[in-house]
Amino acid sequence: MNVFGVDIGGSGIKGAPVDLGRGALAEERHKVLTPQPATPQDVAGRVAEVVGHFGWTGPIGVTFPGVVTGSTVRTAANVDPSWVGTDAGALIGEAVGGLPVTVLNDADAAGVAEMTFGAGRGRTGTVILLTLGTGIGSAVFTDGRLVPNTELGHLELKGHDAEKRASSKAREDEELTWEHWATKRLRKYLAHVEMLFSPELFILGGGVSRKADKFLPYLDGIRAEIVPAELRNDAGIVGAAMAARAAATR
Ligand code: BGC
Numbered sequence: 001m002n003v004f005g006v007d008i009g010g011s012g013i014k015g016a017p018v019d020l021g022r023g024a025l026a027e028e029r030h031k032v033l034t035p036q037p038a039t040p041q042d043v044a045g046r047v048a049e050v051v052g053h054f055g056w057t058g059p060i061g062v063t064f065p066g067v068v069t070g071s072t073v074r075t076a077a078n079v080d081p082s083w084v085g086t087d088a089g090a091l092i093g094e095a096v097g098g099l100p101v102t103v104l105n106d107a108d109a110a111g112v113a114e115m116t117f118g119a120g121r122g123r124t125g126t127v128i129l130l131t132l133g134t135g136i137g138s139a140v141f142t143d144g145r146l147v148p149n150t151e152l153g154h155l156e157l158k159g160h161d162a163e164k165r166a167s168s169k170a171r172e173d174e175e176l177t178w179e180h181w182a183t184k185r186l187r188k189y190l191a192h193v194e195m196l197f198s199p200e201l202f203i204l205g206g207g208v209s210r211k212a213d214k215f216l217p218y219l220d221g222i223r224a225e226i227v228p229a230e231l232r233n234d235a236g237i238v239g240a241a242m243a244a245r246a247a248a249t250r
Contacts (some may be wrong), residue, residue, distance in 0.1 A: 110140025
């Protein structure tokens with residue numbers, strides 16, 4: 001069965017029909033730029049453009065980089081603040097001509113995809129996926145079940161919002177070496193999360209998962225196993241489609 005998945009990110013909005021049997025994109029994804037400012041109306045329009053590119057007419061799953069309860073956005077740390085309180089499902093649903101739309105947090109979507117088709121396959125106990133990008137997103141699982149909207153990127157680290165210190169963007173903006181970022185930022189952050197949750201496994205996703213060899217060697221002293229995410233850039237799209245299917249069959 002194919003279901004459509006869309007990933008809304010700070011710089012790009014990308015989507016494709018997903019083959020849910022394989023957990024892979026059924027067609028090459030289409031990407032458009034995220035409008036600046038990324039207001040609800042403009043973003044919904046771009047999502048419709050991505051969906052329209054494929055002439056898609058079935059259920060659609062959409063990720064959002066903030067807390068989403070039901071289909072309403074509750075936080076918007078790295079996108080336009082006017083999203084807060086917006087019923088994203090209704091707004092995007094209208095923009096795509098009334099197709100059923102399911103919205104969920106971006107890290108939760110990536111986590112769901114990794115647990116089924118990627119690095120978390122078959123893993124029990126507590127598993128935490130962290131996406132290290134512009135911000136830090138988290139998805140917490142216990143025996144494969146998601147606790148949604150955990151927001152571990154906003155834990156406090158040395159008096160700062162953790163994502164401002166340990167995200168991939170922090171490494172780039174502050175021009176930190178991989179070693180400095182990994183030992184002084186990421187490792188301390190993981191140690192803090194481990195102190196709170198004692199997971200069996202950390203899955204590290206986001207763009208940097210492709211460069212895991214540059215920082216994994218520095219993450220000693222963490223008890224949990226640490227592995228890079230496997231689905232790379234497609235995890236959000238695949239997870240969004242999985243959520244839309246779950247909603248359609250509920
Ligand atoms: C947001 C999370 C999101 C993460 C990654 C954080 O700033 O609060 O909801 O998952 O960024 O986009």
